[in-house]
Amino acid sequence: MIGITSRTIDISKMMNDCRDESAGATVFFSGSVRDHNEKGKVIGIYYEAYVNMAKHTLVEIENEVLRKWDVKKFVAIHRIGEIKVNEISVAVCVSTEHRQDAFEACKYTIDSIKARTPIWKKELSESGNDTWKNGILPFHIERTLDNENK
């Protein structure tokens, strides 16, 4: 299951949605808004997405994960809009039979989200000097990760 939402991410629900009787391991990752960047204090982040493409990309990532690992349950949600410090902006939860697969699948998911999902963040500062975060051009990392695993 994947999602793009402007609401608070409900991590209890995500963990619950990942419960599976055949799973012995569940790995949960969340990314949250830090109170600072290299220039100083940050009071929040505004996230913008190309929503339809972002959903499309998340489905692609989910399908890759299901193909690569024996995943029992998968949930990945990214929040958009204005998010305050300490609030969760992105969360991934994966359950598998054994822990190694869950760790690997969860890492692959968040790395892929950051590498190719069309979402942008603008850091909001107290001074009002808000700036778009320097990012990377979106690319497809599947081949790179496959090479790493060889």
Place this chain on the structure above:
Amino acid sequence: MIRSKRSAIKPLRVKLFAMAREIAGGKMEIELEFERKSIKITDIKERILQVYPQMKCIPFVLAINYKIVAEKQKRHDHVSTSNMYDSEITADDEIALLPPISGG
């Protein structure tokens, strides 16, 4: 005569996001008029830079129907999810200009 011919061709619409949208004065979408119905990616990029020269300040890629189209010379480090680089794009395609992403 030429004018009526041109107006019969639907303009290409390009979605803009983040810093690219701000460069275009806050427009969510821009329209590009061409004299042909089918346009190459390079022509679209060239036209965007003609209309908004400030876009040269930010690297960007285009997405066509949700697929990122990487430039040929960058394929060694940006693996394209689309083979549309040499394809003809029409007004029926969904085109988006993607500046560097920073989700997560």
